[in-house]
Amino acid sequence: MKFSKMIRINYKSTDLGNKYFEEISKYQITIDTGEQNLKPEKSDFFSAIRKKVKNCKLTIKEIYDLLEIKNKLDYDFEILITSSFTELLKIKENIEKKNICKNDKKIISELFKYDGYIQKQYISPFFEKYVNPVTCYYCNIDFVNVFFSQYKEKIDFINNAPINELKLIDTDKYIISDEIDKQRSKAYINEIKEINKINEINITKLDNLKLEEINIQNGFTLDHVIDKGEHPYFALSFYNLVPSCYVCNSKLKGSKNIGEISPTDISFNFHNDVKFRTNRNNQNLIIKKKEDFELDFKINDKEKYREYINVFHLKERYNFHKTNVIEFIDKKSRYSDSQIQELADFIKQNPQQLKEDIFGKFIFDKDFDLSKRPLAKLTRDIAEELGLI
Secondary structure (H helix, E strand, O other): OOOOOOOOOOOOOOOHHHHHHHHHOOOEEEEOOOOOOOOHHHHHHHHHHHOOOOOEEEEHHHHHHHOOHHHHHOOOHHHHHHOOHHHHHHHHHHHHOOOOOHHHHHHHHHHOOOOOHHHHHHHHHHHHHHOOOOEOOOOOOOEOOOEEOOOOOHHHHHHHOOHHHHHHHOOOOOOHHHHHHHHHHHOOOOOOHHHHOOOOOOOHHHHOOOHHHHOEEOOOEEEEOOOOOOOHHHOOOHHHEEEEOHHHHHHHHOOOOOOOOOOOOOOOOHHHHEEEEEOOOOOOOOOOOHHHOOEEEEEOOHHHHHHHHHHOOHHHHHHOOHHHHHHHHHHHHHOOHHHHHHHHHHHOOOHHHHHHHHHOHHHHOOOOOHHHOOOHHHHHHHHHHOOOO
16 A cells, blocks of 8 residues: 655645746845945945946846856746756755855845745745645654734734844835834833834834734744755755644754755655554564564665764654554554454444544544654654554
8 A cells, every 4th residue: 555655745736836936936026225224244235236227126137147146057037936956956066166256145145035035924824825735844753834913013023023024124224123122022012012112213113113013923934944054945845844743843953964865856765765664573562562662763774864864863752652552552452353243243243443443543544744743753753653543
């Protein structure tokens, strides 16, 4: 019986990369003449643009073409955004051979900057709509679903919004969010006008903020498989982004390399190549407590998945969930096929239906997307080891 793969992302549309490109291509950057209070990299970025245009709004693609970055990287903007993960690896290898000067890399980093408005207003909503992640695609342990939070008024937003939302009111000239965060850490802010007292900053963006537009929150982060710091031209690439939990993304992986594999790649075959197994020498051994066994992996290609398993500490983290395995083994010992048949006859129910009710329908459903249920991969692998499927 062949099951859907875990943890590979099951994209619902083959042209999703093109849809994503169309969406982020709408993002515009305002070009003005002021440079006061700008960080050096931003000053270099805007100065490079203003040598050719002044006082206007340009899309990110228009700036890419305007600054002739294609001549430096040798790839169209759309290619960088929509290429498959396998193609990105080839592009990375080719770009690494080029001699890109430090200043050019700073400008490229600023243009392809992931954090901030484009991530909040374009990228994350796209993944919510078209990918709809439920669990982490790296570990399948934690929920990463979308949730809602509403702000009744702007002073409520000022006092309670997380820092990533506060950044919505930042401008090119003023980093307002950091100042607000500092002030509210000391005391509750009672009136918006109190903010004006902080370095006499401008809060026009706060006046224009529509609270109803920020009430949808992500429970997931988007990890860059190929590090965006070292390779900034991939910071917005669709197939370089993996919906993941905070633990996998920030606490464990960071900028580490997990090998030339990714859940975004159609060839990613973790489900068939890596199986959870208990280390029981005797399959009839009765397991009653965590100390009775260890969870381990049966791996077809150890070198391919070595970094992936090590970086995310999958063995250690899954051994924390051995209670789930014990409960499943106990259930299997109490409900043999003959017992299920007898019970089904007694209550006049189909034996297979009864088995699904007892052990979980998703275990027997070959089309079930394992990413939609935490620990689904572990449960199915143990069911396979026990001969249930």
